[in-house]
Amino acid sequence: MSAAIRAMERADAPTCARMVVDSAVGLRYGFTAERMTKTLSDALYEGGDLFVAEKDGLVAGFAWADPKGAFSTAPYLRLIAVDPAVRGGGIGAILLGEFERRTSAVGRDWCLLVSDFNESAIAFYVRHGYVRRGSLPDFARPGVAEILMVKPRGVPLGS
Ligand SMILES: CC(C)(COP(=O)(O)OP(=O)(O)OC[C@H]1O[C@@H](n2cnc3c(N)ncnc32)[C@H](O)[C@@H]1OP(=O)(O)O)[C@@H](O)C(=O)NCCC(=O)NCCS
Numbered sequence: 154m155s156a157a158i159r160a161m162e163r164a165d166a167p168t169c170a171r172m173v174v175d176s177a178v179g180l181r182y183g184f185t186a187e188r189m190t191k192t193l194s195d196a197l198y199e200g201g202d203l204f205v206a207e208k209d210g211l212v213a214g215f216a217w218a219d220p221k222g223a224f225s226t227a228p229y230l231r232l233i234a235v236d237p238a239v240r241g242g243g244i245g246a247i248l249l250g251e252f253e254r255r256t257s258a259v260g261r262d263w264c265l266l267v268s269d270f271n272e273s274a275i276a277f278y279v280r281h282g283y284v285r286r287g288s289l290p291d292f293a294r295p296g297v298a299e300i301l302m303v304k305p306r307g308v309p310l311g312s
Pocket residue numbers: 172173176177178233234235236239240241242243244245246247266267268271273274277280
């Protein structure tokens with residue numbers, strides 16, 4: 154699988170928002186395309202590090218990296234989503250590797266939160282070297298725990 158990484162542009166926001174809204178997380182949390190488009194557009198306006206993976210000229214997925222978003226010290230993956238039509242094809246691995254590469258200079262373990270019901274995403278992160286380091290019950294929604302997953306610096310980038 155090959156894909157080109159480039160910075161997200163405002164025009165990409167509706168397409169990327171749809172990838173989140175149409176996911177298990179989006180459905181469970183009741184995200185709307187309008188609100189998610191605004192969230193992504195605001196993040197771009199504020200200078201956030203959002204990037205897309207393009208395959209055959211189309212946006213196939215995106216991620217949002219916050220270099221010190223975890224406890225104001227460690228890299229935090231705020232969002233990652235892939236077009237449902239191309240999931241399972243390696244785009245997620247490329248985006249995750251890009252998140253790790255562009256935040257590697259921070260020098261701390263990579264962090265993210267994933268909802269406990271999102272088993273396919275948890276398995277995906279485990280395959281890439283992330284381990285469970287905690288659980289935040291009822292953090293984003295009552296009855297759902299957010300799992301804190303961390304990739305120790307000793308694990309090779311993009312593995
Ligand atoms: C989690 C997510 C980003 C992974 O992206 P992806 O492009 O599917 O990831 P990859 O193709 O690199 O890896 C998916 C793995 O599942 C396997 N797989 C097979 N069929 C699959 C399918 N239909 N859907 C997803 N994964 C599939 C792949 O072979 C791959 O296995 P591997 O890691 O052992 O190689 C993507 O599934 C997604 O957008 N999910 C919805 C949004 C979401 O939950 N984001 C995370 C919030 S914390």
